[in-house]
Amino acid sequence: MTRNQWSKFSDRVFQAVGLFTTFFGLAVLAVLLYDVFTDGFSRLNWQFIMSYPSRKPEQAGILAAWGGTIWIMVTTALFAIPIGIGSGIYLEEYARKNRLTNFIEINIANLAGVPSVIYGLLGLAIFARAMKLDRGVITGGMTLGLLVLPVIILSTREALRAVPSSIREASLALGATKWQTVRYQVLPAALANIMTGIILAMSRAIGETAPLIAIGALTYIPFLPTSPVSVSKSAPFVNFTLQGFLDPFTVLPIQIFNWVSRPQKGFLVNAAAGIIVLLLITLFMNAIAIYLRHKNQKRW
Amino acid sequence: MKLDGSIKFQEKLIERLLFLCSLLSVFTTFGIIWVLLSESIGFFQKVSIVEFLTDTEWTPLFTNKHFGILPLLSGTFLTTVIAILVAVPFGLASAVYLSEYASAKARNIIKPLMEILAAIPTVVYGYFALLFVTPLLKMVIPSISGFSALSAGFVMGVMIIPMVSSLSEDAMHAVPSGLKEGAYALGSHKLQVAFRIVFPAALSGITAAVILAISRAIGETMIVAIAAGQQPTLTANPLVPVMTITAYIVQVSLGDTPHGTIEYKTIFVCGLSLFLLTFILNVISYKLRKHFQEVYD
Amino acid sequence: MSGETVFKIQNLNTFYGAKQILKKVNLDIPPKAVTALMGPSGCGKSTLIRCLNRMNDLVLNFRYEGDIIYKGTDLYASSVDVTELRREIGMVFQKPNPFPKSIFENIAYGLRIQGVKDRDYLSGVVEESLKRGALWEEVKERLNDSALALSGGQQQRLCIARALAVKPEVILFDEPCSALDPMATAKIEELILELKKNYTIAIVTHNTAQAARVSDFTAFLYMGDLIEFEPTGKMFTAPKDSRTEAYLTGKFG
Numbered sequence: 001m002t003r004n005q006w007s008k009f010s011d012r013v014f015q016a017v018g019l020f021t022t023f024f025g026l027a028v029l030a031v032l033l034y035d036v037f038t039d040g041f042s043r044l045n046w047q048f049i050m051s052y053p054s055r056k057p058e059q060a061g062i063l064a065a066w067g068g069t070i071w072i073m074v075t076t077a078l079f080a081i082p083i084g085i086g087s088g089i090y091l092e093e094y095a096r097k098n099r100l101t102n103f104i105e106i107n108i109a110n111l112a113g114v115p116s117v118i119y120g121l122l123g124l125a126i127f128a129r130a131m132k133l134d135r136g137v138i139t140g141g142m143t144l145g146l147l148v149l150p151v152i153i154l155s156t157r158e159a160l161r162a163v164p165s166s167i168r169e170a171s172l173a174l175g176a177t178k179w180q181t182v183r184y185q186v187l188p189a190a191l192a193n194i195m196t197g198i199i200l201a202m203s204r205a206i207g208e209t210a211p212l213i214a215i216g217a218l219t220y221i222p223f224l225p226t227s228p229v230s231v232s233k234s235a236p237f238v239n240f241t242l243q244g245f246l247d248p249f250t251v252l253p254i255q256i257f258n259w260v261s262r263p264q265k266g267f268l269v270n271a272a273a274g275i276i277v278l279l280l281i282t283l284f285m286n287a288i289a290i291y292l293r294h295k296n297q298k299r300w
Numbered sequence: 301m302k303l304d305g306s307i308k309f310q311e312k313l314i315e316r317l318l319f320l321c322s323l324l325s326v327f328t329t330f331g332i333i334w335v336l337l338s339e340s341i342g343f344f345q346k347v348s349i350v351e352f353l354t355d356t357e358w359t360p361l362f363t364n365k366h367f368g369i370l371p372l373l374s375g376t377f378l379t380t381v382i383a384i385l386v387a388v389p390f391g392l393a394s395a396v397y398l399s400e401y402a403s404a405k406a407r408n409i410i411k412p413l414m415e416i417l418a419a420i421p422t423v424v425y426g427y428f429a430l431l432f433v434t435p436l437l438k439m440v441i442p443s444i445s446g447f448s449a450l451s452a453g454f455v456m457g458v459m460i461i462p463m464v465s466s467l468s469e470d471a472m473h474a475v476p477s478g479l480k481e482g483a484y485a486l487g488s489h490k491l492q493v494a495f496r497i498v499f500p501a502a503l504s505g506i507t508a509a510v511i512l513a514i515s516r517a518i519g520e521t522m523i524v525a526i527a528a529g530q531q532p533t534l535t536a537n538p539l540v541p542v543m544t545i546t547a548y549i550v551q552v553s554l555g556d557t558p559h560g561t562i563e564y565k566t567i568f569v570c571g572l573s574l575f576l577l578t579f580i581l582n583v584i585s586y587k588l589r590k591h592f593q594e595v596y597d
Numbered sequence: 598m599s600g601e602t603v604f605k606i607q608n609l610n611t612f613y614g615a616k617q618i619l620k621k622v623n624l625d626i627p628p629k630a631v632t633a634l635m636g637p638s639g640c641g642k643s644t645l646i647r648c649l650n651r652m653n654d655l656v657l658n659f660r661y662e663g664d665i666i667y668k669g670t671d672l673y674a675s676s677v678d679v680t681e682l683r684r685e686i687g688m689v690f691q692k693p694n695p696f697p698k699s700i701f702e703n704i705a706y707g708l709r710i711q712g713v714k715d716r717d718y719l720s721g722v723v724e725e726s727l728k729r730g731a732l733w734e735e736v737k738e739r740l741n742d743s744a745l746a747l748s749g750g751q752q753q754r755l756c757i758a759r760a761l762a763v764k765p766e767v768i769l770f771d772e773p774c775s776a777l778d779p780m781a782t783a784k785i786e787e788l789i790l791e792l793k794k795n796y797t798i799a800i801v802t803h804n805t806a807q808a809a810r811v812s813d814f815t816a817f818l819y820m821g822d823l824i825e826f827e828p829t830g831k832m833f834t835a836p837k838d839s840r841t842e843a844y845l846t847g848k849f850g
Binding site: 008015021024032035082084086095108110114117119121122124146177179213256272275 | 322323414568
């Protein structure tokens with residue numbers, strides 16, 4: 001072979017190698033999905049969705065788990081979204097370039113790389129022990145809130161940066177204050193991109209297991225946190241309570257982990273069925289995020 | 301007409317509030333360091349640092365207690381090395397392919413699909429490693445145990461491929477096209493351009509991606525807790541059960557360890573070791589990325 | 598020059614970081630007339646006009662020396678409320694920058710942020726402003742459509758109408774036609790001539806023909822220096838400085 005032919009040949013070979021490596025991950029993904037679905041699909045029924053855990057695999061279900069997941073997600077969202085957006089706005093729109101700002105920025109970049117299980121230790125020592133909130137929903141929610149905060153801050157900043165400065169100038173030139181400009185022009189223009197970031201952050205939080213195990217979340221919970229609204233036959237007929245935030249909880253990934261750790265085949269099938277539910281939620285959220293991002297590309 | 305005082309006050313108040321929001325992340329960092337340090341100090345009052353760093357056994361939950369971190373470190377490094385051996389070649393090759401060979405249209409389809417790989421909860425990967433990959437490996441290597449560093453590390457590596465691939469691709473993308481065009485003008489082939497021009501030019505960015513991947517593998521918890529085993533052994537054999545630092549934290553957390561005991565403190569010592577390892581790697585990666593951005597901005 | 602001077606600029610030096618942009622500029626801007634700030638790119642004309650409504654405050658390392666007196670008070674005095682000031686001194690930018698909202702909401706925004714809620718009053722102002730901005734006839738049927746759907750020229754007239762809605766006394770134009778085609782440019786110039794009856798106008802342009810068409814006074818800036826400031830007719834027929842003459846005859850720019 002001449003040098004040129006050799007070059008052409010190696011070019012072809014690499015093209016094949018590159019194609020293979022690129023699709024390798026996707027192939028594993030396909031196998032994983034196939035494996036989980038064949039293992040667990042037959043177990044997926046109404047009884048499974050609506051039952052509490054049990055010592056008998058065929059009677060066990062994921063009611064407490066998905067109920068707990070909803071509770072934790074709501075708490076995480078209430079905690080992390082306002083603070084994350086607020087801090088993104090501060091850093092992008094208000095902060096002067098100085099050492100404190102620089103320090104905060106490095107800090108956030110670093111926090112994004114801290115292993116999730118360490119957030120669990122933080123939650124255990126601060127929320128569960130020092131603040132005496134124990135293993136309640138609020139402990140779990142705030143722990144995951146701190147975990148996803150850097151993600152929300154970074155995506156908020158990116159979204160705000162994408163809003164052209166001409167919009168800010170136009171608003172300020174009309175005599176709007178800084179906050180009016182942010183509140184009425186910049187935020188609405190960035191909202192779709194901020195939402196994309198939040199959905200991705202929340203979809204990550206839904207799958208998190210380690211930090212919740214570290215704070216001491218229980219693996220066997222045969223009940224749901226107390227409902228915030230209840231109806232009674234006597235006055236005042238409708239009761240509101242925040243007790244649910246202090247109740248112990250479990251979540252889908254912890255329930256799955258618990259079942260995977262058992263030797264009996266029946267529990268492994270349950271784990272697979274639980275995984276299908278968890279994957280459906282995660283993939284659905286990611287699909288929305290990808291769709292939103294796609295829709296909002298190149299608006300300016 | 302003057303702006304009335306209440307609007308000015310509101311403006312100041314809002315700025316303060318937003319500032320407080322961004323301070324929370326600083327508190328979080330300090331909180332993490334304080335929590336890990338304060339509990340670890342209690343631990344080191346009972347166990348000497350020398351024992352911690354040199355003892356070859358880790359048995360805090362047994363009656364004959366040993367507190368040597370080496371077995372946990374070896375377990376962590378073993379799974380990490382295996383993961384990196386999978387993630388880096390595959391991630392880099394696919395990054396080169398996506399940035400230099402694939403059409404824009406193909407890239408737009410493949411990249412979101414690869415992101416899904418990174419979005420799957422780690423507990424799902426743990427299930428997959430334990431119940432699919434391990435039995436599959438057993439067919440090839442009959443001596444492999446039910447729990448092993450190989451199985452967990454391999455799956456962890458697959459999970460990290462998209463991260464290596466997309467960060468490296470970003471780095472290669474940032475290489476000025478003038479450099480490439482210059483090489484093509486001299487009659488170079490794609491492969492030559494990719495490996496002799498683009499790859500070296502993007503090297504610090506690619507290194508940053510690899511280091512971040514190592515940090516990610518060290519901190520990964522659920523895959524190793526499920527599929528690598530629960531036995532702290534000082535070994536380099538990928539076919540036997542090992543225990544990582546993270547898996548140990550999970551093991552203790554699942555039990556009911558009373559607050560204040562030495563067993564309770566061990567998880568914070570493990571947390572501190574984990575934090576230091578990942579922190580150092582993250583900082584190196586951050587600096588490399590900054591350096592890389594400065595070169596091509 | 599008739600009436601009281603609106604802006605009195607005295608010994609103005611400005612800097613971005615260590616770089617000096619304007620050097621000892623002295624200039625008086627008269628009321629109810631069009632003053633053109635003309636010069637090649639990089640001469641500091643945009644910096645100068647952005648000093649007049651303090652938009653330069655937003656620039657990180659902007660610094661100035663000297664005085665700008667607006668209707669007898671120091672523009673940069675600490676007692677001056679910038680938001681209040683910018684309501685009195687409107688601005689139209691190089692590229693049309695409508696908000697990504699409806700036409701109606703674009704015009705109403707300036708009043709809404711002042712707390713005006715009365716829908717009928719807002720509608721009245723929107724109509725009046727669009728009429729003054731010479732856009733009403735084209736958009737009156739679709740006030741709730743997105744402003745981004747308008748053509749470039751229409752968007753720029755919308756931005757002018759938006760500035761008019763807050764009832765300013767001065768309007769600053771920063772190269773308002775640089776992104777527009779000749780037809781749209783003609784419409785904007787026509788509008789500026791109409792507006793000068795009621796407003797004090799300053800316009801930045803690098804286009805000598807445009808300065809000649811719309812302005813009553815022209816200031817020629819070159820590399821941060823104010824070279825010449827004269828009634829437009831006088832400058833264009835008999836420039837005093839050789840650099841002005843060179844610029845007017847197209848030798849550079």
